[in-house]
Amino acid sequence: MAEVRDILVTGGAGQVGLALRRLDWPAPFRLVAPTRAELDLTDAGTVEALFARHAFAAVINPAAWTAVDRAESEPAAAFAANATAPARLAEACRAADIPLVHVSTDYVFDGALAWPYREDDPVAPPGVYGASKLAGELAVRAIQPRSVVLRTAWVVSPDRANFLKTMLRLAAERDVVRVVADQHGCPTAAADIAAALQTITLKLIADREAPTGVFHFAGAGETSWAGFAEAIFAASRARGGPSATVEPIPTTDYPTPARRPANSRLDCRRISGAYGIIPRDWRAATDEITGQVLAASAEGATP
């Protein structure tokens, strides 16, 4: 039997980390997916010790400081997790001569473009979170060229706190929900991101000539947060779950510490051409995840 080969996944308790853990991984590969409590990437000694103990075949890094608004008041913490930590992982991957697959964000763009962003469009992060993620991207690419940076957007799943779960909770509490209608993007299932990361990682391990660099991956199609909320409620209603009326509002009526891009849409043609990865329509993913969330809460309610 072939010797087991470990792939490190960081942030094992995050939306994408959990989705990666749910995938089947072909032999001889096995995931090592520590949570932050088990592997804090801001602790250089712990990261070094882990790499000294393990001969990883590759590293996938979805771990991040994802509190977009809190990053404005805690920039050092955001940069430690989103810039310094990926640089540290890239150093370790370069030393071990293994590929690094790093996850980044649409928030590296300011949202001023009138059409979906391509990988080489100019970056201009509107806030600290985006700036910290951009610094991480640049470090990864500079330190370990055998790497892929996967930018994604509007991530949802049955896990953790996310927009979809917030909408279902609000619909159970009130009849009308006010939702921003002038920010546009592509809702993306964490499970689909995980599948894309798996395809890329296995290819990078198998083929030293596999495509590297920045790739966009997000749900196919586009909507606004208000349109997304409508779709969540439609999927919920169809299953007898909570629903509310969506009152579309402008961003100016929902002030937040961090500015968000008005246009978060990502053009995903490059990843389709390079890796044959075709994003799923965001509505299908929304319907599926809404069903999963409702089923989980129904199970929780059963004595």
Ligand SMILES: NC(=O)c1ccc[n+]([C@@H]2O[C@H](COP(=O)([O-])OP(=O)(O)OC[C@H]3O[C@@H](n4cnc5c(N)ncnc54)[C@H](OP(=O)(O)O)[C@@H]3O)[C@@H](O)[C@H]2O)c1
């Ligand atoms: N969520 C979105 O809408 C969105 C949009 C675009 C891009 N992205 C990017 O997609 C990736 C995955 O996002 P997600 O939604 O899965 O995020 P998430 O659910 O917030 O998970 C992030 C994980 O990273 C962990 N983490 C944070 N700091 C860490 C550290 N210092 N060391 C180790 N682990 C640490 C967190 O630990 P705890 O469990 O302790 O919190 C959490 O488990 C991130 O790179 C994010 O920037 C997300």
